[in-house]
Structures are given as C-alpha cells and as structure tokens.
Amino acid sequence: MLTTLLIVLPIAGALVVAALPLPRAWTAGLALLVALAEVAVWAIAAARFDFDGAGLQFSANQEWVDSLGISYSVGFYSFSLWLVGASVIVSAAAIGYAVWVGRDRPRAYYALMLFLTGAVVATFAAQDLLLFYVAFEAMLIPLYVLIGVWGGSRRGAATLTFVVYTMAGSLLMLASVVAFGVTQGTFSLIESERSDQTWIFLGFAVAFAIKAPLFPLHGWLPLSYREAPVEVTAVLSGVVSKTAIYGFLRIGLERFPEPADDLAGLVLVLAAAGVVYGSVLAFRAPDLRGIVAYSSLAQMGLIVLGLFALNGGGIAGAVLQSVNHALISCAMFLLVGMVERRCGTGELAALGGMARGRPVLATVVLTAGMIALAVPGSTTFAGEFLIMTGVYGQGWGYTAVVALGIVLAAMYTLRLISAILHQRPGSAVREDALDLRPGELSLVLPLVAALLVLSAYPALVSDRAIDSREYTAFFQPEISP
C-alpha cells in the first residue's frame, strides 16, 4: 500500500494542481505541500522497512493483462528505498526552487513536475518489466514539455536531441521487453526465469546507457542540462539518471547474469572512459552548468563501474554513490541557478569574487563543493572507496581510473568554487548582488544536511543496500506488510 501511495500521491497531486484554477501562490503552495507529503510518506516507509529481512517489501500485486502475464507489481528492495528517498527529497527541493523563482504557467509547470516525481518513483518500484517500461517512458512526457516550454533560448534543439536519444534507447528496450516477455510468457521480474540472451540484454543495456548517460551515448547531455530550467536539470541529473542505474541493477545484472558477466568488460571500459572523458570536459567547460553536467557524466561512469564490479561491495558502493550524487548534483545545480540569477550568466569568465560580503553563499558553496570532490571523510569518498575496492576484482586498472576520477573531481570542483567565490569580482558580479536569502538557504540546507549525516554514517546506506556477496541471490520475493 505504501508503495502504491508513493506512486499515486504525486500523480493525483498533479491532476489536482492542473485542474484547480487556484491563484499562483496557492498552486505553488499546494504543489510544494504534495512534494513534502511525499517525503513524509517515504520517511514512514523507511522507518517501517525491515532492513534485516532481505528481499522485496511493501509489495503490491494487481493483475493487469492476465493473458500476457502483465501485472501491476510493485515493491521495494532496500536499495530501491534509498533511491526513492533521494528522488523525493530532490523533487521537493526542485519544486521548492521553482516556487522561489516563480515559474510561469504554474498549474502546468507544477503538475508536470509532480507527474515526473510519480513516474520516477514508479520506475524504482516496478517489479514488472512492462510496468517498468511504462514508467520509464512516462518520465519522458513531462521532461519534454518542461525543457521545451520553460527552457533556455536553445530549448528546441535541446528537446530534439534529448527525445531522439532517449527514444532510440527506449524503443530498443521495447523490442527487448517484447522478446523477453513473449518468450517467457510473463513480464513479471519476480516470476520470470533468468535469461541468457545477449541480444535482449543489449537492448536494455543501450537504453540504460543512454539514460544514465554512459560514454559515448551522452550526446544529449550538455545541451539538455544547459537549456533546461535549472531545477529540472537538478531532477534530470540527480534522479532521472538513477533510473538507469536501477535498471542496470534490477534488470540488467539480476535477470541477465550471464550476458552481464560476458559483457562486463565492455561496459567497464566505456564507464572508465566516461570517468576520464567527463572529468576532462568538466575541467575545460566554460560555464557553471557545463562543469556540473560533465561531472555528472563522470560520476555516472563511476557508479556503473561499481555495478559491473559484479560483487556486493561494488554494488553497495554504487547505490551509496547514487544517493550521494542525487543529493549533491541537485544541491550544486540549485546553487548554480542561484548564482546565475544574481549574475545573469553562468560564464566563468564573467564570474568571481562572490565570497566577499556573502558569507552564507561562500560557506554553502564550499561545503557542497567539498562533498562533491569526495574529500576524505565525506560520504562521496566512502562511496567511491567502496567502488574502488569492489572493482579491483575486475582489474586493478579500473581501480586506478576511479582514483584518477577522484583527483580530477578535485580539480574541476575547485575550479568551480574558485571561479564563483574567489579571484577578482567578475564583470557580471554586481556589488549589490545579494547573499543567499533564507528561502534559498532552506532549499539547499536540507540537501547538504542529509549529505553531512551520510558523511558521518555512510554505512546507513551502504550496509543496507544489498546484503549479499552473491548479488543475484538477493532478489527473493518476500511478502511483508
């Protein structure tokens, strides 16, 4: 019931927000209320989750198309619970940011954001391949409009590349879904047999590699991340990309253990290339969003390295790092948005010197930046360390790449921090540009606070993500209230 509630609540909220002709402030408040209620429901679910009992919990099952073996089947594994938690928090922060900046056409805007939240949660909860496909595709509908209507000046090109890339992947996935489901006679991820069909696995893998994105399928990323409204980019990079991680883990690794093992080398090489390539591009990017966007490419590479370590440690690290990256990239993008609002640009050349007289901004950017660059003691360091040790079994070279990734992350993140805060005041930085307002602080602070809590105790997630060295044994269906 809790799972269904988590899916239905934002979607119902979206319908209400869209249908009720309320004044702007009421609409915004209602949307934020729904987003916060979603966080509260998740907190209840997390409190009642039995982390000792492995397997699927809070599951619900309802026949949908019996004759093809399609059902509405949802539930949470412990790692999905963490991913959902990060998602609902990020969504609430993003909606809060939209309320703060006052987006135009509020009814449509907030309805789409809430719908997106519901679709993301449904993706993380889906235990039926077709339901997963439905939710995965449904995310695209609001994203297309959110970027296309509220985006920047090149939003047309951004939506086009975004849709072309994502749909190419999704349709390959559809072919794989059909092949898997028809061969097995059921689309259930629990009841179906594990498959050893490499081609079917590849269809899924390509779809997830595009969504994540994984080098070299990241062509849509720079334009979309730059042109989308900044809080949509936060959701896109923080949350939507994690659906690909969930897909790799729940479907790729678990349903296709043999093909995943066979092709692990290829995926690892691409992920490692993505870590280096993304980091270098982030270091060379001329604007704030470029840095954070390409750093996301590098981070997704890291997470995939952890997954395809194909052992419990690497996967636990990947899950922890997914949660970390969701929170940190949301915080960073929102901060970027706040700086852009003050200066009217994100060009590094026109920024600088904002630390002087703006202590709150300086403190928050520095704290978030330190966590982003995986300073030892931070939760990101813990995640990357787990990935590093996990992937060692696949070859020491990958460990070296992860280490290199941490070094490069320090370089580009410090470049970002220093470009905003230090050096001479840039041409776009006005003397009277304000420090962070309490409203803005209240959006970023919860994210940073969550990251600090995780930094103090990363095992909260990593020890409760996937509790078996033999990861395929983890996925036992187990019914509990």
Place this chain on the structure above:
Amino acid sequence: MIETPKVDWLALSPTLALLGASGVALLAAVLVPSWMRRWFTATVAFIGFVVAAIFAGVVFAETPVAESLLSESMVRDRLAALAQIILAVTGAVVVLVAATERRRHAGEYYALLTAACAGMVFFVGAENLMTLFLGLEWFSLCLYILVAIDTERETSLEAGLKYVIVGGFGSAILLFGSAFVYGATAELGFQQIAAAEAGDDAFLVAGLAMILAGLAFKVSAAPFHMWTPDVYQGAPSSVTAFMSAATKTAALVLTFRILVTAFPDEIEVWTIAVAVLACASLVWGNLAALAQRDVKRLLAYSSISHAGFMLIAIAAGTERGAEALLYYLVPYSAMSVGAFAVVAARERELGKPLTLESLAGFGWERPFYGVALWVFMLGFAGFPLTGGMFGKLFVFSAAYDAGDWWLVLVGVAATAVSLAYYLNVVRWLYMRTAVEASLVAVGGSPPRNPLLATAIGAAVIVTVGSFFVVQPILDMASDAAASLPF
C-alpha cells in the same frame, strides 16, 4: 405454399437500425422545417448509431458460436459484432463532432453518414464474394458523396472526384480478383473457396492478390494510398474523422476474415504479401508525414502508417494477431476521431485550413483541446498512459510470436521516425506562441461547443481508459478472434 427463408433479424438489426435512421433523416431533409432540420436529423442519426451499437452488443453476447445466414452469404459471429460496435460508436461520436457544423445539406449528410455506417456494418459480416463487393460499394458510394458534400468548397469537390476515380479503380480490381477466384474454384462463399482446395492454381493466387490490392485501397495501405492525403485534406473534418476510423476498421477486419477463412492454404503467400504492404505503409507513411505542414495531411499519412502497424498483426496470421488487431482498433479509432475533432474545432476558430503554424499557442489558449490533442499524439506515437502503447505492444508480440522478428524491428524503427512529427505537433501546441505565427481568430472569443467537447472528451477517455482497462477489451478481442478458423 412458398417456403420463406428464415431470416435472423437480430443479426441484421445493427444494419437495419442504421438504415432506418438513414431513411428517417432523408425524409426529414424534405419534411422537417429548415430551422430544426439540422438538430432533428443529427438526433435521429445519433439515436440510430447508439441503437445499432446496442444491438451489436446483444449480438456479441448472444453468439458464442459463429453461424451462417442467408444461404451462407453472411455470417453472424463475434468478430463482426465487435467490429460493428466499434463502427457504431465511432459514428455516434462523429455525429457529436458534426452536429454544430453548419452546412446546406444537413439532412442528407446524416442520411449518408448512417447509410455509410450501415454499409460497413453489413460489410464486416460478409461471408461471400458477392456480399463483400455489395457492402464495399454500399459504403464507398456514400463516402464519395460525403467527401464532396460541402459543394461550396472547391477542395471538397476535388477530393470527392479523386476518391471516386481511385476508389472505383480499387473496386474494379477487387471485382476482377473475385472473378479469378470464382473461375479457379467455382465458389463464391469464403468457406467453400477454402474447401475447394484449388491448391496452387495460378488464377486463385492472382485473384487473391487482386482482392488484397482492392482491400488495401480501402485500408489505405501503401502503395494503394495515393488518394488518402488529398481526400482526408479536402473532405469536411467530421467526414475525415469517420473515414479514418471506420473505413479502416471495416476494411482491416474483413481483410483478416477473408484471408483466414477463404485462403487458409495460401497462408505462406498472403502473410508475406501483407508483410510487404505493412512495411511499405510504415516506411512511406512515416517518411511522407515528416514533410507535411497541413495538419490533416499529416494525420492522413499518420493513418497510413497505422494501417502498416495493423497489417503487421494480419501478417502474423495467428489468433494472437487477430486479438492484437482488434485491440489496436479501439484506441486507434478513438485517437483518430478525437484528433480530427480537435482539428475541426481549430478550423472553426480560424476559419481556414489548418497548418502546423496555425496550432501555435493553441494548447495554452484552449487547455482542454490542447491536452486532448497532446494525448492523441502521444497515443499515436505509442507512449504509455494511452492505449496506443498496448496496441503496439500486442502487435509486436503477435509478430514476434509468429516468428516475424524483423517486422518488430521495422515497427520499432517506424515508431522512432513517427515521434518526429507527432512531437512536432506538440511543439507547435505548447512551445510556440500565437504571436510568433501571427494568427488571428475569425472574430471574438470562440463559441462554446459542448457537443464537440463531449466528443473529444469521450475520445480521450477511450484512449486513456484502454491503457488501464486492458483485459476486458482483450477478452472481447480474443472472443472475437476465436470465431475465425485459425
């Protein structure tokens, strides 16, 4: 005492209800005073469609086993009944779309609309080459006139003329093919043709090919689609809405019936032929749609590509294919009628033919119509939350099940291409403003049109509802598919 043939009136009741409504409407066109003629005839037509749908529903419920009627010239089975339900409901919704259209020949319009639907309802139950041709000509003649009914519009007349010529050609091919089949087997009934076991008689195969071509004209499958864009563009929007949904339904259902019933031994031949038609329609429909600026032409090419998807189901040649086809027809009919209804609404606002530019900002100005058109476009593209997705899924599953995995790949590629133009419509709806396209409404605020809004709302409900309520529709489809001899 002369022996009178036993007539199964229930089986004929949908046809008779529509013919009755047609007759009343035709009389009303003369007898009812002009001020109430439009409303009176529209009401009669609506009642006719609803009654026909109810009768078809009763036939569906009462006919667990197929039986032949009228010396085996007609068949009473669930396949025909389900198609009749779809046809009659489509007609009823089209009446709502057309009710507020102003035209000189309102009475004749509704008389012809109901007569055309009566022809289709008759046609899907045909069990013999003569009734097949009779039904085909019956609804085609009505449609020829309907397309040209707005005599003051030149494009309407032009479209009517084109349709008559090309349609006549298609009918001639079909008739010629029927003659070949009769020559090869000396039989007219579908089952008798199959029983004659003419084997690989060249005339039989040639006749089969020509019958298939003749039906492909009505399905508007490439390469027999040439008339479609011009006719869809020129015809009154409500007529286009009816044709795109109902003609396809009738022709596709009958195509599947005749292929499976009359030519079971030639299954190797016709599955390949239909697969080729499907691929041609998918390729040509999608590529040509990319280049269209006129919304009705765009939807016409889109309907050609959907004919391709549904032909994939026929190419599977299995019971699963029949189920997939019948399911697909439900959301497809709703989306088609709905999309043309929105086009009709915007045409009335602007008072001119609709190009993509003239959709600019429409989504924000008229939120309900905008969301509806958005839903229809997503449905055509096969997005989730619309029945279009399950339609595609079932068609692909049927093809994969039948071993035609390459058709799945063609279908997937076609879907990818189709996104470009469907999403382009959404882009014009929401991401451009009316000022950019310098649009001017005809005058004042647009009139409220509750009937049109009801029609569009019904189409949205069916499109979205068929996503959530799949199993009942699929059960009906599989009951209907079971009446074909696979």
